[in-house]
Amino acid sequence: MTWVLANLGQIWELTVAHVLLSIAPIVLGFLLAVPIGWFAYRFRVSRGLVLTVCGLLYTIPSLALIVAMPTILGTKILDPLNLIVTLTLYAIALMVRTATDAFDAVSTDVIQSSTAVGFGAWRRFWQVELPLAGPVLLAGLRVVSTSTVSLVTLGALVGMSGLGYLFTNGYQRNFPTEILTGIVGTVLIAVVFDILLVLIGRMLLPWARVDDAARRGAGTARVKAVAA
Amino acid sequence: MNLFGDAFRWILEPSHWTGPNGIPNRILEHLAYTGLTVLIATLIAVALGLYIGHTGRFRGIAVSVTGAMRALPTLGLLVYLAVLFGLGIQFALIPTIIVLVVLAIPPLLAGAYSGVQSVDGRTVDAARSMGMTEWQILWKVEVPLALPLILGGIRSAVLQVVATATVAAYISLGGLGRYIIDALPVRDYTTVLVGALLVTILALVLDGILILCQRLTVPAGVRAIRSSPGQRSTTKSASTVSTAA
Amino acid sequence: MIRFDGISKRFPDGTLAVDDFTITIPSRTTTVFVGSSGSGKTTLLRMVNRMVDPTSGSIHIDDDDISTLEPVALRRRIGYVMQNSGLLPHRTVVDNVATVPLLTGVSKREARAAALDLMDTVGLDRALADRYPSQLSGGQQQRVGVARGLAIDPNILLMDEPFGAVDPLVRSELQQELVRIQKDLAKTIVFVTHDIDEAFLLGDQVVILKTGGRIAQVGTPAEILANPADEFVDTFIGAERGRRALSIQTVNGKEVVVDGTGRLAGILRSPTPESGRSA
Numbered sequence A: 001m002t003w004v005l006a007n008l009g010q011i012w013e014l015t016v017a018h019v020l021l022s023i024a025p026i027v028l029g030f031l032l033a034v035p036i037g038w039f040a041y042r043f044r045v046s047r048g049l050v051l052t053v054c055g056l057l058y059t060i061p062s063l064a065l066i067v068a069m070p071t072i073l074g075t076k077i078l079d080p081l082n083l084i085v086t087l088t089l090y091a092i093a094l095m096v097r098t099a100t101d102a103f104d105a106v107s108t109d110v111i112q113s114s115t116a117v118g119f120g121a122w123r124r125f126w127q128v129e130l131p132l133a134g135p136v137l138l139a140g141l142r143v144v145s146t147s148t149v150s151l152v153t154l155g156a157l158v159g160m161s162g163l164g165y166l167f168t169n170g171y172q173r174n175f176p177t178e179i180l181t182g183i184v185g186t187v188l189i190a191v192v193f194d195i196l197l198v199l200i201g202r203m204l205l206p207w208a209r210v211d212d213a214a215r216r217g218a219g220t221a222r223v224k225a226v227a228a
Numbered sequence B: 001m002n003l004f005g006d007a008f009r010w011i012l013e014p015s016h017w018t019g020p021n022g023i024p025n026r027i028l029e030h031l032a033y034t035g036l037t038v039l040i041a042t043l044i045a046v047a048l049g050l051y052i053g054h055t056g057r058f059r060g061i062a063v064s065v066t067g068a069m070r071a072l073p074t075l076g077l078l079v080y081l082a083v084l085f086g087l088g089i090q091f092a093l094i095p096t097i098i099v100l101v102v103l104a105i106p107p108l109l110a111g112a113y114s115g116v117q118s119v120d121g122r123t124v125d126a127a128r129s130m131g132m133t134e135w136q137i138l139w140k141v142e143v144p145l146a147l148p149l150i151l152g153g154i155r156s157a158v159l160q161v162v163a164t165a166t167v168a169a170y171i172s173l174g175g176l177g178r179y180i181i182d183a184l185p186v187r188d189y190t191t192v193l194v195g196a197l198l199v200t201i202l203a204l205v206l207d208g209i210l211i212l213c214q215r216l217t218v219p220a221g222v223r224a225i226r227s228s229p230g231q232r233s234t235t236k237s238a239s240t241v242s243t244a245a
Numbered sequence C: 001m002i003r004f005d006g007i008s009k010r011f012p013d014g015t016l017a018v019d020d021f022t023i024t025i026p027s028r029t030t031t032v033f034v035g036s037s038g039s040g041k042t043t044l045l046r047m048v049n050r051m052v053d054p055t056s057g058s059i060h061i062d063d064d065d066i067s068t069l070e071p072v073a074l075r076r077r078i079g080y081v082m083q084n085s086g087l088l089p090h091r092t093v094v095d096n097v098a099t100v101p102l103l104t105g106v107s108k109r110e111a112r113a114a115a116l117d118l119m120d121t122v123g124l125d126r127a128l129a130d131r132y133p134s135q136l137s138g139g140q141q142q143r144v145g146v147a148r149g150l151a152i153d154p155n156i157l158l159m160d161e162p163f164g165a166v167d168p169l170v171r172s173e174l175q176q177e178l179v180r181i182q183k184d185l186a187k188t189i190v191f192v193t194h195d196i197d198e199a200f201l202l203g204d205q206v207v208i209l210k211t212g213g214r215i216a217q218v219g220t221p222a223e224i225l226a227n228p229a230d231e232f233v234d235t236f237i238g239a240e241r242g243r244r245a246l247s248i249q250t251v252n253g254k255e256v257v258v259d260g261t262g263r264l265a266g267i268l269r270s271p272t273p274e275s276g277r278s279a
């Protein structure tokens, strides 16, 4: 505890870095995955291909991808972009599947009747399909968020900032308190993100019992969440 | 992109295929950690999952506990246990296996209980009315019908463990992670890439084998249901879990 | 013989499904429980094989109080056929029929041979033996369900709306088949339906139930038709109006029979035409 208090400044810095490194992949992954998922749901032909590619992508171990990134992107090994691109790819791989299922779950009756009432494809997407797919999308996003926050710690192995630094440093110094601080911090960030997502969900999807959908979605998005 | 060429040349170099740091030995170590972990985790999680699925009890607890387990950063847990045990290099295996088991339990548990719960309640009811004991219902009805989802869980678990076993090298164990962890500090990026490629190939091969097993274990009668259009929902919920992994 | 004695069932959620139900079901005949949805028919039926235990009262099969019998053993000597056939989707037709014999240790070859014989009994082509349930029509699935119910050669056969989910033509085919089988085998059948025609066709004894498993009337079909106990029964069997309210009209000096809607049902022929005419 004294160690924590003495190093509060550094812990806070690492936490902020961790949060920043996490947010980009979560947001980017979500924004990219929803249209891809919608595409896979709307055009059956592309579906198999898209889902297979995502499945394969997820098979690549994340540490492997992080260390291969400089070769692929031509970046420096310490560039945060390596981590962000890798985690974004994972987020997409996780999220596309859920998004496809989420759109699938919107009843065809509703879609047909809204078309019949005169919604164009564009307005139907924004006003019918997206909101109705919302609860399952949110559930998927929660899984992505938890997994991403945890994966950011791996960046420490390639010298990236974030709470993972407390793991490598604590290990080298043989100092469990420091490591434990890192673990607790990471879990706390994950929990705070999760609560925020639930609150945003309540705000945007007031009609859906968020918790219920999440429980159902946790099944849908039952995926390798914290793979390293 | 030249690095990829270097990496493949490295892999094909015969001298890298012998000795303790040779590719075959590292792959075997990697597979050994994976096998041991999945075995232990399966024994624990599938037994628990079948119990939860069959009785419907403790489902809420299982969902929240596995959710919490997923939030735990693997690397942190690994080094924490390693430091805590402090038993030296030859005992690094214990914290590694513990951490990997913790990682493998959520997908295994979820596969097992959701598999059993996905079995049509009327089928189970009919089995019970015929005079099957609870044990017979579990083994003759629920497990065969849940098998694709149980294997889906095993598949996710194997993939996660193969991927994560890489970090075991960080606490001085073997496995394919050795190439990455050893080469990083000396900026030997060719070898780093070799490690990354080998782990990926291993994961893909194992995944392929498991997909095949999964296909083969779908009960024939269930496969017949799936090809008939009236039953799409069953198909979907089943494939969701398996292919998502 | 099955005897219900003051049986009540209250489910944990507070629903009183059956309230003080008493009746005797004679051996080797068919008793039909008929009543509208939610009247407690299924609950009553499932008490016989202890899939549901009553809150109070007792059920005897012959001289045994079934609450003293081990449920699994009890169920293995009672055949059960349910609406959605409840077949095991991962087993072939013949394996489904042979399920219980195999559980009780009959050899695989014997069980299979017996199952094939039963397929003949219920009018299923043996060529279907190796199909899976999902590859059968609804009517065929129900036949498999009946065959499975008969597989252990039980004295008692419980049937819960077994023909409820098939189309009218197939249903009447299955009903005729059951009448034929029952003539040969003479089981104690307890049959649940909400179709009064089916009840009158199959039942030696018909029990008309109101909500809460309260008995509105018990009797043979003829007794019930001749003397409906009350307005409820009257309405239920459609005696007031509809097809069963037959009346005689004279057309061109001949007597014809019309139903409650005025539709022609047939002509009236007395057993002794001469005396009938003169009377």
Ligand SMILES: Nc1ncnc2c1ncn2[C@@H]1O[C@H](COP(=O)(O)OP(=O)(O)OP(=O)(O)O)[C@@H](O)[C@H]1O
Residues within 6 Å of the ligand: C011, C012, C013, C015, C016, C017, C035, C036, C037, C038, C039, C040, C041, C042, C043, C044, C194
């Ligand atoms: N497991 C249960 N828990 C709570 N209530 C139940 C349960 N099973 C049945 N009930 C209730 O008991 C009553 C009788 O149900 P039951 O299934 O016996 O009716 P039924 O006559 O078979 O109806 P149907 O013709 O629709 O099959 C209903 O009100 C039903 O909702």
Ligand SMILES: [Mg+2]
Residues within 6 Å of the ligand: C041, C042, C043, C160
């Ligand atoms: Mg019923």
